[in-house]
Amino acid sequence: MKTNEILTVNNIRKSFGSNLVLNDISLTVSKGEALAVIGPSGSGKSTLLRCINQFETIDSGEILVDGEPMVTTNSDNAPVYADKAALRKIRLKIGLVFQNFNLFPHYSVLRNLTEAPVSVLNIPKGDAEAIAYGLLDKMGLSEKAEAFPYQLSGGQQQRVSIARAMALSPEILFFDEPTSALDPELTGEVLKIIRSLADEKMTMVIVTHEMAFARDVADSVIFMDSGVVVERGSPEEVFGSAREERTRQFLERYTRG
């Protein structure tokens, strides 16, 4: 295996009851890569992210994070998950940004950023705060450290939630439609932050409906439909000259609105 592969997903399947939601999905993400995942509603994008983030269990296939197996499949084609300690270690290499932020409302912005580093990674409070201030500065939110989430706009809340995930220095950061819950005029400020992370070569997987953004920021793009990866390519390939008819139809429908 290539050493710069942070995420390897091989042939995963996932059903909810009789609904086959992920049908033999494989993909890899290399260090420093920004991968955009696009596709129609219900195609399984969120489910894919949730499987990688240990919120759902897969039915078969394998997932490796930073070369370490999170789940593999045995000879009976049943999934075998790594032990608790290993799963925890993997979890800490992964950051996740939610569509609706999920900030902790009873903590100040600063504490939202420091609580996990302090109580999960045992980083001294002072160090955690220094890291947090650095991140808030980057997010353009230095003056909001003492504020509570309810006092912030949606765009500011989402920037805090990105900072919160970054505070644990993950190897790879996942976004599930980070701007879908925002008013249109607030999406820009969040996309700008993600773009700056891409410029710094942060490894990211971004599920998004913002096609222009995906085209602009991603190193590669995956189009998913009905639980399969229909095609993968550079933004130019996928948006400019998609090989698959399904991709072209989706993009056409999308750009027509």
Added chain:
Amino acid sequence: MFSGMGTSLAIFGLTLAIALPLGLAVVALQQATKLPDVSIPHGRFSIRKYLKLILRFIVRAYLLIMRGTPLMLQLFFFYFGPYYIFGIRGADRFVMAIVAFGLNYTAYFAEIYRGGIESISIGQYEAAEALGFTKSQTFFKIILPQVIKRITPPMGNEFMSLVKDTALARVIAVAEMFDVAAKAASGSASTIPFVMAGVFYLIMNSVVEQGFKRAERKLEYYK
């Protein structure tokens, strides 16, 4: 009069001391015996599952009985039950009153806790999990503080009800405030003792109300 007050206060305090933690334990049991919402297809016969079902049924029956029958009846049951069912004599009135109040209020508190816990969005749990918090860290650092804020107003109501309900202990002849007042009133053919009892409950409840107001104000720093 003063010993009556002391008894009423003791019923109030001891009931809370029992019911506040026990209510949380009941909710914990209730949550632990929850069956997964998606029925797992490879569901073999499992003793665990049946044990869960039985426990779950017991909790449900307990909550229904405690909330669905008069507290007065429960007081009678706990006081006379030991004799009529097991032939045990000499159950202590006060102790049995505390048992009845404790178990009754445990059920109400459990419902309030459950409402509070269920009102916290699944996103809070997932965010905590994604950040690597352990289950107990998630509960104590993320969930519980938010639950406390949400249950403070209904808890205030429940505390005030309890103050008034302590008068029910009289039906098994516990000499609490109201009982003492009633006896004094009939002895002196005067309504003054009742007025005094009324003032006592009013003062107690205004203290309770003030306490909760203050607590709610303290928790207003976030939404």
